[in-house]
Amino acid sequence: MADTQTRVNKARPRTADTGGLRVGVIVGGLVVALIAGFALGKAMDSSSASGGTPAGATPTFNEASPHTHAVTGMTGSEVGGLSINAAGYTLVPKQTAFKVGVQDFRFLVTGPDRKPVSTFAVVHDRPLHFVLARRDLSGYQHLHPTMAPDGTWSVQLNLAQPGIWRAIADFTAIGAAGAQTAITLGTDLTVAGSFQPTAVPAVARQVAVDGYTVAYEGTLQIGATAPLLFRVYADGKPVTVDPYLGSYGHLVFLRELDLAYVHTHPETQLQGGAVKFWAAVPSTGTYRMFFDFQVSGKVHTAAFTLDFGN
Ligand SMILES: [Cu+2]
Structure with missing residues (x-):
């Protein structure tokens, strides 16, 4: 499983999504879902780490590609958010130590040239989706930060309880040649105080x-x-x-x-x-x-x- 995880965590470049592709994928949505699901099943079963897109698998079936999922109405089982860096892009928090309460959080995304990125593809009506949860999985928030022209993002976080929180930035970078790469980066934030872990609620439908x-x-x-x-x-x-x-x-x-x-x-x-x-x-x-x-x-x-x- 370790090999598979390592392999599937890589954000793969993909071509820019076009209106034509969108229409085509919607028309063939179910077929694509079935084919891609089959391809993913094969990829997940494989114990060999090829480091690239498995033959027959569609690169759009990549959990780091939320835009693609929206178009096709399906998902993969690949994970993101575990690293501050992927595909040359780095999440740079301006501050990681907080007190309990609602506070402003600022961060940058730097690109392969180490400079702040200020142009992102708009995916699901937003250039960047931001998820926050405490490490015990309490306090979930799905937020949409705003970006200043220099690439500095800011968002109000409700850090209601002490503890370590996970901040996850989900965005699609636009490369030099216009290729889009879906990336999910994460960082820990600490909130000072006496930490009282919360057990997750019981399983329920x-x-x-x-x-x-x-x-x-x-x-x-x-x-x-x-x-x-x-x-x-x-x-x-x-x-x-x-x-x-x-x-x-x-x-x-x-x-x-x-x-x-x-x-x-x-x-x-x-x-x-x-x-x-x-x-x-x-x-x-x-x-x-x-x-x-x-x-x-x-x-x-x-x-x-x-x-x-x-
Ligand atoms: Cu969102």
């Missing part, structure tokens, strides 16, 4: 959030994509979710112990009122799965615990 009940169907598997259907209810009646940042929902998995990050997007159409993802988990272990959805202009996050043993 249905949770309550902000007056809604959110339930999912489907059985996740390790290393092979499977369909997951999310439904939202209010007072026992189904609620239709609105598109949010270019899709009907966003699904983030964080793995307990290392906070490995997987970000997936659903199919472009609701399926019988449900938000349908193709998702996989990368390994055994315990995960928190965060489903962002929007109803009546407000974004909510339903969080589920998943247990895949050891």
Whole structure:
């Protein structure tokens, strides 16, 4: 597994997404999902570390490629967010020590030339997606920092509890030749104070959030994509979710112990009122799965615990 993890963690360059590609992929979405799922299964099963895209696998089936997932309505099981550096890009926090409370966090992304990057591809309506969670998986936030012209990003973080928090920046860099590379970088932030770890909630298929009940169907598997259907209810009646940042929902998995990050997007159409993802988990272990959805202009996050043993 170590070889596979090392190999799949590499962000691979991919070609710029075009409108033509988008249309083509949507038309062939299910076929692509099936082919790519098969290719991923083969890649995950393989014990040889080739260091490149396996023959027959599509480079768009890369967990570091959230834009691609949105287009195809599927996901891989590759993880990101474990390193401050990938593919020549480095996350440079301006400050990592904080007190409890809401505070401004500033950071840069530097490129292969070591200079701050100030041009990013817009993916899901934003040039950069930012996820924050304490290392015990409590306090999850999905935020969208703003960038100054010099490339300095700033975002207000609600660091409500002492402890070590994980900050994950998910973006798509534009290389010199216009090639786009999806990258997810992470850093720890410390919040001073007496740390009281919180146990993750029990495994559940249905949770309550902000007056809604959110339930999912489907059985996740390790290393092979499977369909997951999310439904939202209010007072026992189904609620239709609105598109949010270019899709009907966003699904983030964080793995307990290392906070490995997987970000997936659903199919472009609701399926019988449900938000349908193709998702996989990368390994055994315990995960928190965060489903962002929007109803009546407000974004909510339903969080589920998943247990895949050891
Ligand atoms: Cu986002």
